[in-house]
Amino acid sequence: MAEKRKKKLGIKQRYSMLTRGLGWDTTYQDMDKVFPYDNYEGIIIHDWEGWEDPFRLTMDAYWKFQSEKEKKLYAVIDSFAQNNGHLGITDARYVNALKLFLTGVSPLEYQAARGFTHVGRHFRGVGPRVACQMQAIDELRHVQTQIHSMSHYNKYFDGLHSAPHMHDRVWYLSVPKSFFDDARTAGPFEFLTSISFAFEYVLTNLLFVPFMSGAAFNGDMATVTFGFSAQSDEARHMTLGLEVIKFMLEQDERNIPIVQRWMDKWFWRGTRMLALVAMMMDYMLPKRVMSWREAWDIYFTEAGGALFADLARYGIKPPKYADIATKEAEHISHQAWHIFYNYTHAAAFHTWVPEKDELDWLSEKYPNTFDKYYRPRLEYLDKEEKAGRRFYNDTLPMLCQVCQIPMGFTDMDDPTTISFEVSEYKDDKYHTCSLGCKDIFDYEPAKYVQAWLPVHQIYQGNCGGAEIPDVLKWYNFNLGADNMEYNGSPDQKLWDEWQAHRKKA
Amino acid sequence: MSVASIGKYEFEPLDKVENFHGNQLTYLNWEQHLLFCAPVCLPLPPEMPFGAFMKEVLPGVYSKHPDFKEINWDEVTWTLDGDDFTPNMAASLADNGFGHKSLLRFWTPGLDGIEGSHS
Numbered sequence: 206m207a208e209k210r211k212k213k214l215g216i217k218q219r220y221s222m223l224t225r226g227l228g229w230d231t232t233y234q235d236m237d238k239v240f241p242y243d244n245y246e247g248i249i250i251h252d253w254e255g256w257e258d259p260f261r262l263t264m265d266a267y268w269k270f271q272s273e274k275e276k277k278l279y280a281v282i283d284s285f286a287q288n289n290g291h292l293g294i295t296d297a298r299y300v301n302a303l304k305l306f307l308t309g310v311s312p313l314e315y316q317a318a319r320g321f322t323h324v325g326r327h328f329r330g331v332g333p334r335v336a337c338q339m340q341a342i343d344e345l346r347h348v349q350t351q352i353h354s355m356s357h358y359n360k361y362f363d364g365l366h367s368a369p370h371m372h373d374r375v376w377y378l379s380v381p382k383s384f385f386d387d388a389r390t391a392g393p394f395e396f397l398t399s400i401s402f403a404f405e406y407v408l409t410n411l412l413f414v415p416f417m418s419g420a421a422f423n424g425d426m427a428t429v430t431f432g433f434s435a436q437s438d439e440a441r442h443m444t445l446g447l448e449v450i451k452f453m454l455e456q457d458e459r460n461i462p463i464v465q466r467w468m469d470k471w472f473w474r475g476t477r478m479l480a481l482v483a484m485m486m487d488y489m490l491p492k493r494v495m496s497w498r499e500a501w502d503i504y505f506t507e508a509g510g511a512l513f514a515d516l517a518r519y520g521i522k523p524p525k526y527a528d529i530a531t532k533e534a535e536h537i538s539h540q541a542w543h544i545f546y547n548y549t550h551a552a553a554f555h556t557w558v559p560e561k562d563e564l565d566w567l568s569e570k571y572p573n574t575f576d577k578y579y580r581p582r583l584e585y586l587d588k589e590e591k592a593g594r595r596f597y598n599d600t601l602p603m604l605c606q607v608c609q610i611p612m613g614f615t616d617m618d619d620p621t622t623i624s625f626e627v628s629e630y631k632d633d634k635y636h637t638c639s640l641g642c643k644d645i646f647d648y649e650p651a652k653y654v655q656a657w658l659p660v661h662q663i664y665q666g667n668c669g670g671a672e673i674p675d676v677l678k679w680y681n682f683n684l685g686a687d688n689m690e691y692n693g694s695p696d697q698k699l700w701d702e703w704q705a706h707r708k709k710a
Numbered sequence: 711m712s713v714a715s716i717g718k719y720e721f722e723p724l725d726k727v728e729n730f731h732g733n734q735l736t737y738l739n740w741e742q743h744l745l746f747c748a749p750v751c752l753p754l755p756p757e758m759p760f761g762a763f764m765k766e767v768l769p770g771v772y773s774k775h776p777d778f779k780e781i782n783w784d785e786v787t788w789t790l791d792g793d794d795f796t797p798n799m800a801a802s803l804a805d806n807g808f809g810h811k812s813l814l815r816f817w818t819p820g821l822d823g824i825e826g827s828h829s
Contacts, residue, residue, distance in 0.1 A: 246714050392714065540747070547747040581825035582745060600750035600771045603737045603813075613748040621742055621828035623749060625813065627792075633723060634791075634811040636737065649713045654723035664753045665729045 216261070223263040225254075228331035240329040246392035249457035253330030256452055259444045260336075267339055271346065274434050278350060281430040286357045292707075295423040296491035297362070297700035298691060303355055303428065304364040304554040305485060306416055309381045311351040312372035316385040317400060318344035324393035333452075336445050337397075343438040354431040362696050364553040364687040371553055374668070375680050376659035377481075377545070379609045383656065384478050388471075390652075395467050397449040403471030406446035407512065409439060410504040411479055415486045415494060422492045454519040461520050466648070472524035473641035476533070477608040483538035484545065487567065488559060496570035501534035526641045532617040535571060539579040544613040546586065547598035551673065553682055555691035558587040578620050595690050601660045605638035606653055607645050612638050630654060727810040734810040736803070740772050741817045742828040749813070760806050761799035777821040787817045 214222065231239050243250075284290075294300070318341050325337030352368075359365040372378045388399040417432030453460045483497040495503075505527075513523040524530075542556065549556040559567065564583060567575045589596050602611035616624045626643040628635045630650040637643040646653045662668050669679025682688055686695050713719045727734050734756050739749035750771055754763065764783075772778050788795040791812050798806055808814070823829040 241716060245716050543744070544747045578827055578829075581827040582829035585745075585824045585829070596745070596774065598746055598750075599774075600752065602747070603739075603749040603751045611748040615744075621744065623739060623741075623744075627813070631723070633726070634809070634813075636811065636813065651713050651719055651721065654725075655721050657724060660751050661725045661735065664733070664735070664751070665725075666731070 220258075220261045220263055223265070224258070224335045225331050228334070236329055240327055242327040242393055243329055246394050247463050248394045248453055248460050250330070250453075251456055253328075253332065255456065256330055256332035257448060258332050258336065259448065260441050262339060262441070264339070267342070270437075274437070275346070275350065278430055278434040279353070282354055282357070282427055285427040285430075290426055291358055291361055292703060293424045293426075297696050298489065298555070298557065299419075299423045299425065299491050300358055300362045300696065301364075301554040301556075301691070302416070302419060302485050302489045303358055303425070304362075305481060305489070306428075307351070307355050307365055308368045308371045308375070308553060309378055309481060310412070310416075311348050311355075312369055312378075313381055313385055314344045314348035314351065315369075316382075316389065318342075318348065320385070320389045320396055320400060323389070324396050327393050333397075333449065336448075340401075340438075340442055340445060343435075343442070347435055347438070350431055350434065354427045357427060361699065363683060363694070364555075366683075367681040370681050374659075375553065376548075377552065377610075379657065379659050380481070381478055383609050384474055387474070387652075394449070394453060397446070398453075398464065398467040399471040399474070401442060401446035402450050403468060403475050404446075405439070405442040407472060407505075407509055408475045408479060409443065410508065411500055412482055413439060414504070415482055415500060418494045419486065419490045422494050423490055450516070450521075451519075454516075454521065458520075465521055468521070469525040470645050470648075473526055473530070473639075473645065474608065476530045477610060477639075477642070480537045480541040480610065480614075483534075484541040487538035487570075488542045488556075493563075493566060496567075497538045498534045498570060501531065505534075506531060525644070526639075529617055529639070529641070533614070535574050536578075536615065536617065536620055539567075539571075539575070540613050540615065541610075543579075543582070544602075544611050547596075548602070548611075549690060550597045550688055551677060553680070553687045555689065555694050555696065557691040558583050558590065574620065590690065590692065601663065603636065604658050604660050605642050606635045606656055606658070607637055607642035609656065609658060610638060612636070614638050725811070730810075734803075734808070734812075736808060737811065737813040738768070738771065739813070739815045740775075741815055742821075743772070743775055743777065743818075743823050745775055745824060745829045746772065749815075754803060756804035756808065757802045759800060759802055760797045763803060764797075764799065777818065777823065780821055781818050782820075785819050787819070789815045 230236060237244070321337045321341035321344060325334050325341055328334045328337065355365065372382055385400075388396050391399065413432065413435075417429060420426075420428035420432065450464065453464050486494065486497050486500060509523075509527075513521065545552055545554075546556045546558075564580060568580060571579075586596055602613070604611055612623055612625070614624055616622050624639055626637040626640060628637070628643060628646050628650065631654075633654070635646055635650070635654070637646055659668070663676055669675045674684060677684055677688065691697055725735070730753050732755060733753035736752050736754050737749050738752060740746065752767060752771075754767065769778070788797060790807055791809075795807070795814075
């Protein structure tokens with residue numbers, strides 16, 4: 206007798222078996238004990254099955270798809286190295302954008318892998334759990350592929366040698382680090398709102414697109430290829446971000462004010478971190494893509510506007526202080542670059558005054574502000590540098606208790622005056638750089654009094670010694686190579702030699 | 711609001727004054743002179759006289775600026791933690807009202823920075 210063969214599963218059935226079908230309700234232990242983290246934040250979920258999976262991706266398909274992509278990526282990375290791809294970039298100044306990315310952003314991919322692994326364990330609903338687990342693997346792949354894409358530059362350029370070590374110690378890297386520490390120490394729903402929604406959905410185009418198109422414009426094929434390879438993952442991450450918001454909002458109307466507060470908080474924290482990207486776009490790319498102002502108008506004002514119009518039906522408003530952030534788009538790149546120009550002797554990348562045609566470009570892109578507030582200062586700094594008196598700020602800066610950026614941002618209606626905010630908590634003062642950061646502090650002061658502020662840690666004696674060179678050694682800097690002005694740096698000398706050889710040939 | 715948490719949430723602040731080896735932190739800002747990108751942070755003994763702070767500390771922070779030697783100190787206006795402030799040169803920082811993490815700002819009338827750009 207012929208055995209009746211079972212039919213192959215349909216896609217939908219197969220998806221259901223390989224995701225939802227893998228979960229079960231525990232009986233020996235109470236579910237609340239097995240999943241202790243998914244309800245203490247106040248988010249009320251009535252039906253975990255209400256979670257929609259727009260991608261319907263199963264793990265077996267995931268591996269197949271990713272390995273194909275990575276085969277292609279590594280072929281490009283190999284050929285980039287074999288063909289001395291670094292000689293094809295526009296200018297060695299460009300590599301400083303990579304230094305910032307590798308020390309500031311790539312370690313965040315690893316932090317994201319840790320965060321998604323954690324929340325991927327702690328949701329009792331199988332749908333979000335599977336989505337988070339896949340994203341955790343994505344993030345782990347991204348940190349690896351980013352390191353591999355950029356490692357070629359480490360053979361020739363300074364400042365790329367100790368990214369994870371620096372990320373945990375260096376003053377400006379505490380800005381992205383503390384952002385993720387804040388997210389990872391929140392509950393699982395706030396983590397997803399911060400990373401999946403505010404960061405991956407609302408702001409990712411302002412981080413990823415500038416870096417990747419910056420790479421494309423400046424001849425860095427290795428990094429561009431990484432960008433393409435990560436694109437399909439990023440699309441999935443964005444979808445998760447929007448899905449988690451809609452899921453929370455649809456489950457119970459008591460979730461709305463909690464979600465709104467998280468959006469306000471993480472939008473603001475995100476824009477603060479993007480100050481680093483803003484200065485990268487306006488100052489660090491020898492061949493510029495677009496100005497920060499233009500990027501903000503396209504990716505936040507237009508795209509974000511459409512998104513929040515869509516969320517209005519749930520009772521969600523655009524993030525608080527979005528109007529201030531939009532005003533900041535006119536100033537923030539100049540102010541952030543000036544902070545790094547002041548303290549380049551303590552940074553693992555170089556800064557410089559833009560060349561004349563680059564200053565003209567900035568004047569053209571920022572007609573109402575650049576000539577008035579920023580150009581005279583840059584021209585003065587240029588004159589000083591050429592006269593052998595390169596300006597450095599010799600005193601450590603005051604930092605914001607929340608975003609941890611030196612307090613270099615001004616009142617946006619008065620761009621010549623620093624913006625100061627202060628809160629009192631248990632007889633101590635806590636200073637913040639903006640109303641956005643002050644609100645965040647005031648809502649959870651017990652969290653932010655624990656901030657590891659690099660300047661205060663140096664003064665407490667926890668960073669390698671009392672003198673700045675001791676601190677920089679503790680950072681693992683090669684003094685005189687990783688830090689200081691670009692003009693006269695070993696990077697510049699090597700680049701100029703290559704260009705001279707090329708002319709001869 | 712208290713932090714939503716799974717248990718008791720109470721931790722020591724990292725920047726208590728006891729952690730600074732007898733110093734307290736003072737923040738200082740020269741207004742309308744943004745060549746210095748941000749206010750600075752200084753660990754200072756609370757018993758330091760304000761006069762010594764003026765003579766020994768402040769020039770080390772700001773004397774690189776071409777406006778610095780032009781300052782007429784009699785015309786300078788100050789605020790300490792947001793309130794108008796008239797320093798007593800002979801008294802200590804503590805007796806002048808400086809606490810841990812106090813913010814001292816000063817304005818130098820008539821001086822408006824590099825090319826009038828407030829830098």
